[in-house]
Amino acid sequence: MEIHRTSSNFRPYPPPRKNVLLLSCMDLRLIDDLVPFMEGDNLTNRYDQLVFAGSALGVIQQDHESWYDVFFQHLDIAVQLHQIQDVYIMEHRDCGAYAKFLGQNGKYGDSPHELKREEKDHRKFAFQLHDEIASHCARKIADGGDAEMWDVHVRCFLMDLRGSVIWLKDDGSDEAW
Ligand SMILES: [Zn+2]
Numbered sequence: 818m819e820i821h822r823t824s825s826n827f828r829p830y831p832p833p834r835k836n837v838l839l840l841s842c843m844d845l846r847l848i849d850d851l852v853p854f855m856e857g858d859n860l861t862n863r864y865d866q867l868v869f870a871g872s873a874l875g876v877i878q879q880d881h882e883s884w885y886d887v888f889f890q891h892l893d894i895a896v897q898l899h900q901i902q903d904v905y906i907m908e909h910r911d912c913g914a915y916a917k918f919l920g921q922n923g924k925y926g927d928s929p930h931e932l933k934r935e936e937k938d939h940r941k942f943a944f945q946l947h948d949e950i951a952s953h954c955a956r957k958i959a960d961g962g963d964a965e966m967w968d969v970h971v972r973c974f975l976m977d978l979r980g981s982v983i984w985l986k987d988d989g990s991d992e993a994w
Pocket residue numbers: 842843844870871872909911912913914915
C-alpha cells in the first residue's frame with residue numbers, strides 16, 4: 818500500500834490545535850522521515866523536538882537516571898514557552914537502544930511473531946511514559962499551575978525503517994496508514 822505521509826485522510830486522530838513536543842530516538846536512519854510525518858499534521862515550525870536514544874525507553878531506563886529529569890525539565894520549558902498541548906512519542910523498529918538497554922530481549926527478528934513482540938514492547942514503554950507525563954502535568958495543576966497550560970495530551974506512534982508510521986491507540990489496537 819502506498820503510504821500517504823502528508824495526507825490528513827490517513828491520520829485517524831484529531832489534529833493538534835496548538836504546538837507539539839516531539840520525542841524521538843537519535844537513530845540516524847529516520848531523522849529525515851520525522852519531518853514529513855510532522856508536516857503531515859501541518860506542524861511545520863510548530864514543534865519542539867527532544868531526542869533520546871530509545872525514545873520513551875530512553876527517558877525511563879535506569880542505566881542513566883538523569884535522562885528522566887532532563888526530559889521533564891525540557892518538557893516544562895517547552896510547555897511554558899511554546900504552548901505545547903500535545904506530546905508525540907515516536908518509537909521506531911530495530912532500535913539499537915532497545916538492544917542496549919534490554920539486552921537480548923531488546924533484539925527483534927522480522928517474523929510476524931517477532932514484529933508483534935517488538936510492537937508490544939514499544940507500546941509498553943511508550944504508554945508508561947504517556948502515563949508519567951499525564952501524572953506530571955496533573956501535579957502541576959494540583960500545585961496551582963495554569964490548568965489550561967498543563968492540559969497536555971500524549972499520542973504514541975511506531976515508525977518502521979521505511980518511515981511508515983502506525984498510531985499506537987490508547988485502546989491497544991493499531992491504526993496504520
Ligand atoms: Zn532508536
